[in-house]
Amino acid sequence: MSRDYGTYPVWLRCWHWGNALLFVAQLVTGLSLHYATPGGPHAGFRAAMLVHNTAGILLTAFYGWFLFGNVRYGNGRFYLLAPGDLTRGLLLQARYYLFGIFRGDPHPFPHNAERKFNPMQKMSYLVVMGLLFPPLIVSGWALFFPARLPASVFGIPGVAICALAHTYLGFCLSLFMLTHMYLATTGDTVGELFRVMLVGASHSHEATQATPPTAEVRPTS
Amino acid sequence: MGCHKPRDTIIDPDRYARSVHASLDCNTCHADGFATFPHQAKRADAPECMTCHAGVDTPPYDFVHIQQGVQASIHAQMAGGEFACTNCHSPHYFVPATRMSDTPSAVRIANEPCLHCHAEGDASGGAGQPSVAKLATQHQWLPHWQLHLLNAPCIACHTTGDQRADAANPKLEAQRTLHVVLPKEQALRDCVGCHSKNSVLVSKLYAYLSLKEQTERGWLNAVLFNNAYLVGATRNRWLDWATVALTAATVGGVAIHAAGRWLGARLRRKS
Numbered sequence: 001m002s003r004d005y006g007t008y009p010v011w012l013r014c015w016h017w018g019n020a021l022l023f024v025a026q027l028v029t030g031l032s033l034h035y036a037t038p039g040g041p042h043a044g045f046r047a048a049m050l051v052h053n054t055a056g057i058l059l060t061a062f063y064g065w066f067l068f069g070n071v072r073y074g075n076g077r078f079y080l081l082a083p084g085d086l087t088r089g090l091l092l093q094a095r096y097y098l099f100g101i102f103r104g105d106p107h108p109f110p111h112n113a114e115r116k117f118n119p120m121q122k123m124s125y126l127v128v129m130g131l132l133f134p135p136l137i138v139s140g141w142a143l144f145f146p147a148r149l150p151a152s153v154f155g156i157p158g159v160a161i162c163a164l165a166h167t168y169l170g171f172c173l174s175l176f177m178l179t180h181m182y183l184a185t186t187g188d189t190v191g192e193l194f195r196v197m198l199v200g201a202s203h204s205h206e207a208t209q210a211t212p213p214t215a216e217v218r219p220t221s
Numbered sequence: 222m223g224c225h226k227p228r229d230t231i232i233d234p235d236r237y238a239r240s241v242h243a244s245l246d247c248n249t250c251h252a253d254g255f256a257t258f259p260h261q262a263k264r265a266d267a268p269e270c271m272t273c274h275a276g277v278d279t280p281p282y283d284f285v286h287i288q289q290g291v292q293a294s295i296h297a298q299m300a301g302g303e304f305a306c307t308n309c310h311s312p313h314y315f316v317p318a319t320r321m322s323d324t325p326s327a328v329r330i331a332n333e334p335c336l337h338c339h340a341e342g343d344a345s346g347g348a349g350q351p352s353v354a355k356l357a358t359q360h361q362w363l364p365h366w367q368l369h370l371l372n373a374p375c376i377a378c379h380t381t382g383d384q385r386a387d388a389a390n391p392k393l394e395a396q397r398t399l400h401v402v403l404p405k406e407q408a409l410r411d412c413v414g415c416h417s418k419n420s421v422l423v424s425k426l427y428a429y430l431s432l433k434e435q436t437e438r439g440w441l442n443a444v445l446f447n448n449a450y451l452v453g454a455t456r457n458r459w460l461d462w463a464t465v466a467l468t469a470a471t472v473g474g475v476a477i478h479a480a481g482r483w484l485g486a487r488l489r490r491k492s
């Protein structure tokens with residue numbers, strides 16, 4: 001049995017894959033700029049810089065698209081933390097990833113039309129898109145205007161502060177992408193969640209699992 | 222200096238006092254023709270630099286190599302014997318890199334003689350700032366070209382990077398190559414020359430400054446960090462290693478987890 005989740009509309013899937021492609025471009029070009037080595041292709045550094053700058057501008061637009069889409073189409077509600085998500089919810093999800101997943105236990109928070117993310121997903125997406133991505137974008141734009149940055153902030157050049165923040169925020173987000181890609185294989189099958197994000201439909205957990213998981217998060221008092 | 226100081230017509234006594242020749246009396250060089258006023262001596266009567274410096278072959282300077290470099294430069298090739306050390310290095314104001322405490326002043330002092338001729342008549346810089354607008358056409362291919370011209374020494378790109386393979390002392394050989402000013406067509410246009418771990422900035426103008434600071438707190442090319450941030454050159458080896466270690470730990474963790482899932486699924490199928 002297959003059905004449309006309804007929680008992966010076309011705009012979201014296009015945003016996701018576009019964002020992913022642009023981020024990979026940023027990662028590759030960012031690494032090639034940071035570890036630039038004499039003897040490489042003559043135009044390599046300039047090409048990497050042009051691609052990095054262009055993809056950075058597009059990523060900013062994509063971030064705006066993400067914010068707009070979440071507000072306009074209601075996708076933002078899936079990110080809202082429920083009472084207990086950060087306590088018992090995280091504990092259950094961590095216990096699943098550390099033990100249950102090896103035993104074939106059911107997902108503690110199976111996704112459906114009303115609950116798209118487990119508590120760990122919600123928290124990590126909020127941190128990534130709410131806390132890490134904005135300063136990455138701001139520091140990147142600041143580096144477009146190096147002459148306007150302060151010459152010294154507590155003895156460190158303003159350009160250096162922005163560049164270091166940009167580099168290591170990008171690194172943190174790259175690690176997120178790595179784990180995100182791996183955890184995307186933890187659906188009912190290795191490819192299920194990738195297929196959902198590509199075509200927007202999948203077999204539901206409820207239809208394929210003998211015992212429907214029913215873990216619910218209760219507010220802790 | 223008592224006569225010249227009131228109007229500062231010729232020599233700025235404060236700058237002279239900070240120069241490498243500050244300990245010399247004026248008549249060390251201007252020995253003859255100054256007994257009467259108006260002076261009988263002319264500028265051309267001043268001794269050649271090599272009168273004192275010839276044969277001085279003790280580190281940190283090797284004027285024999287330096288002279289070889291100047292003779293191989295485009296300046297000497299175009300001007301012949303007319304081109305003298307003092308065309309670039311003012312005997313009254315010259316401060317060697319070894320005495321510079323910060324890179325911005327090192328860059329400003331190093332570029333001053335270049336701009337004196339190549340940006341002649343350019344007053345775009347304003348108070349205390351070098352004027353570089355006249356050089357826009359040739360340098361606009363650089364991203365943020367004004368920043369490049371204001372913060373990088375001209376000789377970083379406009380001198381040869383080729384060192385003689387048989388050079389006994391690479392540091393002294395660098396003094397020669399620093400003086401081989403190239404024709405503009407041969408100037409360095411490879412960004413990675415500066416924007417890399419082995420940045421030419423560190424092996425050229427900042428050679429002496431960088432010796433003091435290049436390993437400071439793990440920063441590669443630390444001397445650059447004191448001045449600005451250069452993508453590719455400003456790196457910290459500890460941070461770089463930390464990113465490699467964290468990436469390896471993440472990949473390793475993912476691999477172990479995936480192997481555990483595969484093994485668990487296999488065991489469940491068997492049972």
